[in-house]
Amino acid sequence: MHSLKLTRIVKTFGQVEVLKGVDLEVETGEFVVFVGPSGCGKSTLMRIIAGLETQTSGTVEIGGRNVDATVPARRGIAMVFQSYALYPHLTVAGNMTLALKEDGVPKAEREARVEKAAGLLQLSPLLKRRPAELSGGQRQRVAIGRAIVREPTLFLFDEPLSNLDAALRVATRLEIAKLHRTLGATMIYVTHDQIEAMTLADRIVVLNGGTVQQVGRPIDLYNRPDNLFVAGFIGSPKMNFLTKRFAEEAGAATLGVRPEHLKVDPAGAWAGTVRHAEHLGSDTYLYVVLEDGQEVTVRIPEETPIAVDDAVRLSPLPGRLHRFGADGLALRAA
Amino acid sequence: MSTRAPTQRFRLALVHLALIAYALISVLPVLVVVMNSFKTRRAIFNAPLEPPLPSTASLAGYRTVITQSDFLLYFQNSLVVTIGSLFFVLLFGAMAAFALSEYRFKLNTFLGLFLALGIMVPIRLGTVAILQMMVSAGLVNTLTALVLVYTAQGLPLAVFILSEFMRNVSDDLKNAGRIDGLSEYRIFFVLVLPLVRPALATVAVFTMIPIWNDLWFPLILAPGESTKTVTLGAQIFLGQFVTNWEAVLSALSLAILPILVLYLLFSRQLIRGITAGAVK
Ligand SMILES: Nc1ncnc2c1ncn2[C@@H]1O[C@H](COP(=O)(O)OP(=O)(O)O)[C@@H](O)[C@H]1O
Ligand SMILES: [Mg+2]
Numbered sequence: 001m002h003s004l005k006l007t008r009i010v011k012t013f014g015q016v017e018v019l020k021g022v023d024l025e026v027e028t029g030e031f032v033v034f035v036g037p038s039g040c041g042k043s044t045l046m047r048i049i050a051g052l053e054t055q056t057s058g059t060v061e062i063g064g065r066n067v068d069a070t071v072p073a074r075r076g077i078a079m080v081f082q083s084y085a086l087y088p089h090l091t092v093a094g095n096m097t098l099a100l101k102e103d104g105v106p107k108a109e110r111e112a113r114v115e116k117a118a119g120l121l122q123l124s125p126l127l128k129r130r131p132a133e134l135s136g137g138q139r140q141r142v143a144i145g146r147a148i149v150r151e152p153t154l155f156l157f158d159e160p161l162s163n164l165d166a167a168l169r170v171a172t173r174l175e176i177a178k179l180h181r182t183l184g185a186t187m188i189y190v191t192h193d194q195i196e197a198m199t200l201a202d203r204i205v206v207l208n209g210g211t212v213q214q215v216g217r218p219i220d221l222y223n224r225p226d227n228l229f230v231a232g233f234i235g236s237p238k239m240n241f242l243t244k245r246f247a248e249e250a251g252a253a254t255l256g257v258r259p260e261h262l263k264v265d266p267a268g269a270w271a272g273t274v275r276h277a278e279h280l281g282s283d284t285y286l287y288v289v290l291e292d293g294q295e296v297t298v299r300i301p302e303e304t305p306i307a308v309d310d311a312v313r314l315s316p317l318p319g320r321l322h323r324f325g326a327d328g329l330a331l332r333a334a
Numbered sequence: 335m336s337t338r339a340p341t342q343r344f345r346l347a348l349v350h351l352a353l354i355a356y357a358l359i360s361v362l363p364v365l366v367v368v369m370n371s372f373k374t375r376r377a378i379f380n381a382p383l384e385p386p387l388p389s390t391a392s393l394a395g396y397r398t399v400i401t402q403s404d405f406l407l408y409f410q411n412s413l414v415v416t417i418g419s420l421f422f423v424l425l426f427g428a429m430a431a432f433a434l435s436e437y438r439f440k441l442n443t444f445l446g447l448f449l450a451l452g453i454m455v456p457i458r459l460g461t462v463a464i465l466q467m468m469v470s471a472g473l474v475n476t477l478t479a480l481v482l483v484y485t486a487q488g489l490p491l492a493v494f495i496l497s498e499f500m501r502n503v504s505d506d507l508k509n510a511g512r513i514d515g516l517s518e519y520r521i522f523f524v525l526v527l528p529l530v531r532p533a534l535a536t537v538a539v540f541t542m543i544p545i546w547n548d549l550w551f552p553l554i555l556a557p558g559e560s561t562k563t564v565t566l567g568a569q570i571f572l573g574q575f576v577t578n579w580e581a582v583l584s585a586l587s588l589a590i591l592p593i594l595v596l597y598l599l600f601s602r603q604l605i606r607g608i609t610a611g612a613v614k
Contacts, residue, residue, distance in 0.1 A: 047509070050509070050513060052509050052512060052513070071512075072509075072512045072513045073512065073513060073514065073515030074515075077513065078513065079509070079510070079513050081506035081509070081510060082506065083504055083506045083507075084506075085504060085506035085507045085509070085510040086510075087507070087510070087511075087525065088528070088529070089524070089528060098514050098516075099513070099514035099515055102514060102515035102516065103515060146510075146514075
């Protein structure tokens, strides 16, 4: 059964069309990540799913039920916000049980659910505190706990990690992945960070300018991007795009090759000069200017003696070239 | 801590000097009024700047105020009018501000500007029309008339200030409330209002002082004995030929007290609101 089905969702603010017809189906138990640059409409789409915003046209179904006329509280969803949005006047326990109280869940049941969620998230010692007395990471866990106790059909996360520092972000990311496995719940997760998307998602939805660019498993997006935008957005460092001679030789308008799929090779076909080198220990990034002035990044998975101003020859790994037509769409062998 | 550089200390001293001077200028007249209210009439005129001495001290003014007029009633009227108006200004002002800042609807901007217009147009310009309205409504010589007028007078500034503050209340917090099944009223009263408490306190202070001090509308709309406010009540001691100065000064001194208490109440809220802050 579908947990969520979006049909031709359009949203305009005044004259501006923010979402231009989004279609999507999410299976029960799936972890789907919406990823895209800031301002592409991810949060707007999320708010439409939650019922906090009404779509200009299109329909939203949750758990097989059309919820277009249903208020947020009755949609069977729970949402975790970027700013945590904890109720400042309530304790941690109070924050977690407010929705249940509104719903008329009996006290014993409420306490059992809070206990279970608190156990999952190591919140038990904090239940009596107020949000002001918690650290950022703890507040985030409370926000997640508040979502869990509702036992929703659908979890919505809107950039939940972007207010945390780098170390905490990685830790919380792991925790969310674990949570998804434990609960087996359907989750939709919004982020502008493609690493978060790649590591968490069963399926990624890449959005740009209010349209879905591509939907697929992380590794499929990496291996077979449908267009230039997806090719450039997924993967770090970014895919190299070459035009002119290199593209023409491959019969394309743009030729894409990932930095990790270029090798320094004395017999390589592409000649160039190293303009800059970044030594990270595990990897070395070489910024190479090719003969005709185009620049590519090369990722070498080790230390290398190659230095700035050295002449190098590069060869792409076979089968790892991406060809794109003049319209930006991928050209694939028929 | 290292000692401050001399120039910086000098500048700090200047700032303090200016502030002390300003404080003295503002407090002195009040002090003179309070001081003289405890003196005999002769002493008031002979040495107005002298504090009450054993030879010049007198409670005659206070005695006159309490025995010769219905001062307690005037006080009660003033309090009812001020607190009543304050309550409605804050309630309706906050509700309008919430609607303007939270909901998108046609004419939202226009309505906001319309409500703010009252800041620039003094309500006294409409006195004649207001009086006519109150006469037809049979509200002349009632406290209701005053509460209504003062509510109208206070609303524009309240809506203006509060809607600015409410725009800054996190959308996520309100949305979390909606997802958790809170009604819009609960979101407003339980989540939003406590977060704009400093703004409410500011609006309260700015609203109540002109109301308490007003002479105009009590004189026009409610001059009757049973509806007199303190400021109006104090006028009976100001005669055309003889003025009972010690009584006037005593009445004014007494009139300071309640408003001082209200002010202290709100300013503590104001500071607490600022220091407690909101949790994101
Ligand atoms: N309430 C609103 N009124 C007008 N424009 C809005 C509103 N909310 C969002 N937008 C616009 O819609 C676009 C998408 O916003 P959003 O969904 O928040 O992007 P994202 O979450 O992907 O960064 C932005 O250009 C934003 O300016
Ligand atoms: Mg967003």
